[in-house]
Amino acid sequence: MKFIYHLALILLLLISACSSSEENVSKNVQAKAAIAGSGITGTFKAMQTENGSVWVAVELQGDPKVIKPGLHGIHIHEKAVCEPQLEKPFSSAGGHFDPGPFGSSTPVEKNHPYHLGDLQNIEINVVGKGRMETFSSSFTLSNSPTSLFDSDGSAVIIHKLVDQKKAGGTADEAGGGRQACGVIQLVKS
Numbered sequence: 001m002k003f004i005y006h007l008a009l010i011l012l013l014l015i016s017a018c019s020s021s022e023e024n025v026s027k028n029v030q031a032k033a034a035i036a037g038s039g040i041t042g043t044f045k046a047m048q049t050e051n052g053s054v055w056v057a058v059e060l061q062g063d064p065k066v067i068k069p070g071l072h073g074i075h076i077h078e079k080a081v082c083e084p085q086l087e088k089p090f091s092s093a094g095g096h097f098d099p100g101p102f103g104s105s106t107p108v109e110k111n112h113p114y115h116l117g118d119l120q121n122i123e124i125n126v127v128g129k130g131r132m133e134t135f136s137s138s139f140t141l142s143n144s145p146t147s148l149f150d151s152d153g154s155a156v157i158i159h160k161l162v163d164q165k166k167a168g169g170t171a172d173e174a175g176g177g178r179q180a181c182g183v184i185q186l187v188k189s
C-alpha cells in the first residue's frame with residue numbers, strides 16, 4: 001500500500017514538473033519585427049511575461065519631415081504582408097488584428113479602440129525619434145486562439161496620425177494612412 005502511495009506521489013511530481021517546464025517555454029516566447037516605410041525605420045520587440053501578458057516595445061527613427069513630431073497610432077494588423085508600393089501603402093496587412101468572438105478588423109467600427117491588436121500611440125520628437133513601451137493582455141505570442149502567429153501571421157503598422165481611440169470614429173481618427181510596416185516574426189531561442 002505504501003509503495004502505491006509513493007508511486008502515485010512520484011507520478012504527480014513528474015506530471016507537475018513536465019507541465020511547469022512547458023509553461024516556462026511559452027513564457028519565454030519572443031517576437032520581433034523590422035519596421036520600414038518611406039524615410040522611416042524602426043524595431044518592434046515583444047515578449048510573453050510571467051503573468052501571461054505581452055511586453056511590447058517599439059522604437060522609430062525617421063526624417064521629421066516625413067514622420068511628423070507628435071503622436072502616431074500603432075496597431076497590430078491581421079496579416080503578415082507589408083507592401084509599400086500599393087496605392088494605399090501597406091493595405092496588404094489588412095485591418096486591425098481582432099480574432100475575438102466579437103471581432104471585426106475594420107478600424108472605423110465600434111469595436112475600435114478595443115481590437116485585440118490596438119496599442120498605445122508613439123510620440124515622435126522633433127528630431128524624428130520615438131519609443132513606446134506597453135503591456136497587452138489582449139493577445140499572445142504562444143499558441144492560443146489569440147496568438148499573433150495565426151495562419152496568416154500579423155504585422156505592426158505605424159500610422160500618419162494619432163489614434164484618438166474613438167469608438168466608431170472615422171479612419172483618420174483611428175490614425176489615418178499607413179506610414180510604416182513590419183512583419184512580426186517569432187524569435188527562435
Ligand SMILES: [Cu+2]
Pocket residue numbers: 073074075076077096157159175
Ligand atoms: Cu492600424
